[in-house]
Amino acid sequence: MLGIDDPQIWVVYILCVLSAIGCMLYGALNWNKGT
Amino acid sequence: MVLNTAILGITVLIYLMIIFYLGWLGYKRTKAIDDYMVAGRNIHPYILALSYGATFISTSAIVGFGGAAGALGMGLLWLALMNIVVGIFIAFVIFGSRTRKMGKNLQAVTFPELLGRRFDSRFIQGFSGILIAIFMPLYTGIVLIGGARFVETTLGINYDIALMILTIIVAAYVITGGLIAVMYTDALQGTLMFIGMTILLVFTYIRLGGVVEAHQALTNIAYLVPESLAKGGHMGWTAMPAFGTPIWWNLISTLVLGVGIGVLAQPQLVVRFMTVKDDKALNRAVFVGGPFILMMTGVAFTVGALSNAYFFQKNEMISLAVAGGNTDLIIPEFINSAMPEVFVVLFMLVLLAAAMSTLSSQYHTMGTAIGHDFYRQYVKKGKISHTIDVTKIGIGLTILASVVLAYVLPISIIAPATAIFFGLCAAAFLPMYIGAIFWKRMTKEGAIASMLVGTFSSLSWLAFVHAKEAAPLGISQALFGKATLLTGTWTVVDPILVATPLAMLTAIVVSLATRPIPQEHLEKCFDNIK
Numbered sequence: 001m002l003g004i005d006d007p008q009i010w011v012v013y014i015l016c017v018l019s020a021i022g023c024m025l026y027g028a029l030n031w032n033k034g035t
Numbered sequence: 036m037v038l039n040t041a042i043l044g045i046t047v048l049i050y051l052m053i054i055f056y057l058g059w060l061g062y063k064r065t066k067a068i069d070d071y072m073v074a075g076r077n078i079h080p081y082i083l084a085l086s087y088g089a090t091f092i093s094t095s096a097i098v099g100f101g102g103a104a105g106a107l108g109m110g111l112l113w114l115a116l117m118n119i120v121v122g123i124f125i126a127f128v129i130f131g132s133r134t135r136k137m138g139k140n141l142q143a144v145t146f147p148e149l150l151g152r153r154f155d156s157r158f159i160q161g162f163s164g165i166l167i168a169i170f171m172p173l174y175t176g177i178v179l180i181g182g183a184r185f186v187e188t189t190l191g192i193n194y195d196i197a198l199m200i201l202t203i204i205v206a207a208y209v210i211t212g213g214l215i216a217v218m219y220t221d222a223l224q225g226t227l228m229f230i231g232m233t234i235l236l237v238f239t240y241i242r243l244g245g246v247v248e249a250h251q252a253l254t255n256i257a258y259l260v261p262e263s264l265a266k267g268g269h270m271g272w273t274a275m276p277a278f279g280t281p282i283w284w285n286l287i288s289t290l291v292l293g294v295g296i297g298v299l300a301q302p303q304l305v306v307r308f309m310t311v312k313d314d315k316a317l318n319r320a321v322f323v324g325g326p327f328i329l330m331m332t333g334v335a336f337t338v339g340a341l342s343n344a345y346f347f348q349k350n351e352m353i354s355l356a357v358a359g360g361n362t363d364l365i366i367p368e369f370i371n372s373a374m375p376e377v378f379v380v381l382f383m384l385v386l387l388a389a390a391m392s393t394l395s396s397q398y399h400t401m402g403t404a405i406g407h408d409f410y411r412q413y414v415k416k417g418k419i420s421h422t423i424d425v426t427k428i429g430i431g432l433t434i435l436a437s438v439v440l441a442y443v444l445p446i447s448i449i450a451p452a453t454a455i456f457f458g459l460c461a462a463a464f465l466p467m468y469i470g471a472i473f474w475k476r477m478t479k480e481g482a483i484a485s486m487l488v489g490t491f492s493s494l495s496w497l498a499f500v501h502a503k504e505a506a507p508l509g510i511s512q513a514l515f516g517k518a519t520l521l522t523g524t525w526t527v528v529d530p531i532l533v534a535t536p537l538a539m540l541t542a543i544v545v546s547l548a549t550r551p552i553p554q555e556h557l558e559k560c561f562d563n564i565k
Contacts, residue, residue, distance in 0.1 A: 003250030004109070006274035012112045016333045019119040023325020026128070027318055034132075034314025 058208025061216025071213030085225030104339030108272035117295025161413025182390030224388035231385030297457030402430025481546030489538030
């Protein structure tokens, strides 16, 4: 997967990208909440 | 590099002029104590996110840890994941909101003050302040040395002069402009870092023919792992080290857990949650903070590992060999060799920005710890006037201390400073901090016991068991005639796995055995906290 054989590595590679996207989604969905 | 000196010199000059303008802006906007200490509790979410990120990521995170990935491989990405999930998401969403509200309820302007007022204890505030004032200059010293070495090698300025110039420039805007100046300049530095690291990632993948091709090229050279590393468990740069081996323990306990969790109790980061006026700003900061950290540590670790594939294609060597065994040289060697000349200039600026943004917050936090937390609130019992002069003197003194330490202490003692400070914060502050904002039954006695047990067990573990610090410190050798008191796997287990659980257990047991904090005080602390 992605040129990486060890699943522990390609999983974490994808998780890093997904977690950053998750942060953006959380921020966007709660953009006006919290006042 | 000499060719670049003129271009780099002009670029650095323009950069410094903008920094001074932002510092002056901070000075103009600082009218009251809250402005100087917590940026008036009204900072913009974008500035908060970048300031938090740029403070979090120092030159050592990019060059030091990126170089470590050059040696150990992409397994370090677990730390990048921790940085995003724990360092940004959990920190802002779970800790940030409660910290901001409690800080406002108790009118706290520093992390030690938040803890001290929550448990109604000047001792907690004073002890935390003095702990920060003693150990943070070590951590500052290593960032300062890194920054000065960078100025020395790139601009050809004598090391001593470089160290002085760097200190004076950062001190000037921190002392005059307080946290507003620190956060404004951080935001500029963070923006530069984001642009630089994005270009670095794109160029690296282009150099190696694409994302999958680059990874495949790195996978294909696993047989080149040096024998000494292979014996320690190294299985290649696109594989995790073998489970339970010394390299695996080092990777998981020190790097992933030690730094990944240690970040939650860093005083210079926690105080930033108190700089915004509502949770809306924290939510918006998460939007910027997540991708920012991905582009910092995620890129540094990926590029560090991929540098092996580049150097192999170029001259059939691995990065560690190109850098002569010094992992700190892997990233600079790769940049100089693989990147276009104009990017080398930009990247040098990125490293300078990374050093300055971390230094400025360290100066501010150390100064407030000694001036405000220890001297005004603990020694003088809060009975001296509420001005910012004491803090300014505190900042001046601690800056002086970190410069002296950078000169006096041997590099073997100052090099593990980041790990020592993170480990100490995780043990001394984290259990107390978690109890403070989540557990109403936690008592003053429980908090004090947890802080003392965390402090002394963490320092003892570092001095007598954890080989990475115990061996160079030499205390165990001097007292007991052996480098570490325990042997085997224990010597690679980070103190966060020992001292932090011990301090947590102490907090729970002592709190349950002592009288609860009066309901009235708790209502004040937890007002508006669901």
